[in-house]
Amino acid sequence: MSRKEHDDGAGRSRRRPRYSAWSLVRHGLGVGRDWERAFRHHTPRESYDVVIVGGGVHGLATAHYLAVNHGITNVAVLEKSYIGSGGSGRNTAILRSNYLTPEGVRFYDRSVKLYEHLAADLNFNVMFSQRGHMTLAHNDSSLRTMHWRAEVNKLQGVDSSVIDPPEIKKLVPYLDVSPSTRYPILGALYHPPGGIIRHDAVVWGYARSADAHGVHIHQKTEVVGIDVVANRVTGVRTADGRRISAPVVVNCTAGWSTLISDMAGVAMPVQTFPLQAAVTEPVRPFLDTVVVSGTLHTYVSQTDRGELVFGASVDPFASYSTRGSLDFVEGLAGHVLELMPALSKMRLLRQWAGLCDMTPDYSPIMGLTPVEGFYVDVGWGTYGFKAGPVSGEAMAACIANGKPPEIIAAFGLDRFDEGRLVGEKGAAAVGH
Amino acid sequence: MMLLPCPNCGARNVSEFRYVGEAKTRPDPTTVTPQEWRRHLYLHRNPAGWTRETWYHGSGCRRYFAIERNTVDNAVRTAGATS
Numbered sequence: 001m002s003r004k005e006h007d008d009g010a011g012r013s014r015r016r017p018r019y020s021a022w023s024l025v026r027h028g029l030g031v032g033r034d035w036e037r038a039f040r041h042h043t044p045r046e047s048y049d050v051v052i053v054g055g056g057v058h059g060l061a062t063a064h065y066l067a068v069n070h071g072i073t074n075v076a077v078l079e080k081s082y083i084g085s086g087g088s089g090r091n092t093a094i095l096r097s098n099y100l101t102p103e104g105v106r107f108y109d110r111s112v113k114l115y116e117h118l119a120a121d122l123n124f125n126v127m128f129s130q131r132g133h134m135t136l137a138h139n140d141s142s143l144r145t146m147h148w149r150a151e152v153n154k155l156q157g158v159d160s161s162v163i164d165p166p167e168i169k170k171l172v173p174y175l176d177v178s179p180s181t182r183y184p185i186l187g188a189l190y191h192p193p194g195g196i197i198r199h200d201a202v203v204w205g206y207a208r209s210a211d212a213h214g215v216h217i218h219q220k221t222e223v224v225g226i227d228v229v230a231n232r233v234t235g236v237r238t239a240d241g242r243r244i245s246a247p248v249v250v251n252c253t254a255g256w257s258t259l260i261s262d263m264a265g266v267a268m269p270v271q272t273f274p275l276q277a278a279v280t281e282p283v284r285p286f287l288d289t290v291v292v293s294g295t296l297h298t299y300v301s302q303t304d305r306g307e308l309v310f311g312a313s314v315d316p317f318a319s320y321s322t323r324g325s326l327d328f329v330e331g332l333a334g335h336v337l338e339l340m341p342a343l344s345k346m347r348l349l350r351q352w353a354g355l356c357d358m359t360p361d362y363s364p365i366m367g368l369t370p371v372e373g374f375y376v377d378v379g380w381g382t383y384g385f386k387a388g389p390v391s392g393e394a395m396a397a398c399i400a401n402g403k404p405p406e407i408i409a410a411f412g413l414d415r416f417d418e419g420r421l422v423g424e425k426g427a428a429a430v431g432h
Numbered sequence: 433m434m435l436l437p438c439p440n441c442g443a444r445n446v447s448e449f450r451y452v453g454e455a456k457t458r459p460d461p462t463t464v465t466p467q468e469w470r471r472h473l474y475l476h477r478n479p480a481g482w483t484r485e486t487w488y489h490g491s492g493c494r495r496y497f498a499i500e501r502n503t504v505d506n507a508v509r510t511a512g513a514t515s
Binding site: 256258259267268269270271272316318320321323325326327360416417419 | 433434446447450451453466467470471473474475476477478479480503504505506
């Protein structure tokens with residue numbers, strides 16, 4: 001079907017056919033028409049109530065919750081490539097809420113709770129597999145931090161506990177828990193509600209829902225300028241020469257958050273680092289837990305297709321380059337084999353990199369800026385994907401009410417000027 | 433492999449070096465306000481393109497030096513060069 005048939009021109013919300021087992025069977029049998037496009041193509045309007053820059057999980061979730069929770073539907077999401085092409089499609093899709101600070105735990109737990117109901121809320125199978133998440137401790141100080149995190153988690157009602165090597169071996173038989181290894185496994189923080197999800201499906205599900213509520217999604221639409229008059233945002237300019245006016249512009253980019261904020265004249269305490277990941281050939285299922293080692297800077301999970309997904313910490317220097325490096329593969333392979341020697345014959349299929357906007361305190365920057373009408377949801381470092389739903393919900397509330405809700409009050413940009421850093425050392429890929 | 437030009441040792445693998453960060457001018461500690469000091473510590477230009485930065489040759493001569501690097505393709509040139 002052509003794009004035109006699905007564009008009702010006015011961008012009004014409309015009912016769309018629901019995905020279900022029944023619709024799958026019908027289409028499988030060839031009954032009925034082709035699958036409808038998940039979201040429509042529109043010609044950009046001259047003005048919107050809200051323009052969101054960045055079509056990843058954060059931007060699309062913000063658009064979805066603006067429409068669903070606050071009835072704000074005259075919204076455009078501008079994406080310079082295709083939706084989910086940045087961090088949302090490059091992360092290792094791990095979800096968890098076993099953070100270290102009470103603020104962090106509350107925040108990410110809300111996100112996991114939203115993810116648990118996301119498939120039903122969006123009518124889109126996001127393949128959330130709560131298979132359990134295990135963070136290994138290789139030395140006494142790590143083990144102490146694990147106990148600390150477990151206690152903070154329990155106080156917040158999050159299922160989290162420290163387990164010993166025999167229990168670890170029972171959950172993941174392929175792990176080498178013998179005391180003779182270079183980095184012996186002394187224990188682990190075990191978090192049963194953690195797991196992995198299909199990250200592309202989350203992006204598509206939010207896009208489809210936002211579209212159904214009347215939000216315009218413009219792909220291949222790069223923002224090259226933000227107009228500010230008398231310290232107030234008036235609109236954006238795109239690479240194809242358009243000017244779209246809007247009283248509210250939201251920076252939901254990852255990797256390019258400094259460049260977008262610079263357009264509005266807002267300096268960012270951000271440095272952009274690549275983070276590399278890799279995937280192996282598919283093998284039969286043998287690993288049904290997410291295994292993380294902060295000391296070895298690696299995390300391992302097995303996808304539904306059987307591939308092992310490996311992630312690491314960010315590259316050692318700031319860059320916008322997404323080229324992979326041999327240093328990374330070498331280090332990663334050594335660390336993974338230290339944990340699971342049985343994988344020595346596995347072959348890596350490919351490696352890739354995503355851009356991480358690192359902040360000084362490993363916490364995001366969310367909410368208002370000194371420029372009126374310019375909002376940010378950036379600085380998501382290595383932990384942005386798992387926070388997608390809660391960020392969208394909180395940013396939508398922030399935009400609708402003009403002030404940040406309690407759950408993100410600690411993450412304002414002004415904290416850097418005032419010296420109120422958050423200090424979330426339970427963040428992904430942070431050694432402690 | 434990415435090579436960095438150490439002024440002492442010549443071109444060496446980037447893994448021998450430690451990235452220190454963007455070259456910045458430190459504010460005068462006798463007159464700086466807390467807010468200026470925080471901005472100096474936390475704010476970064478973080479450009480996509482050429483930037484001047486400090487590196488440390490930790491596995492070599494242990495010298496700190498400035499170079500210019502293009503953050504998009506990681507091309508490197510000596511500080512002060514224009515092409």
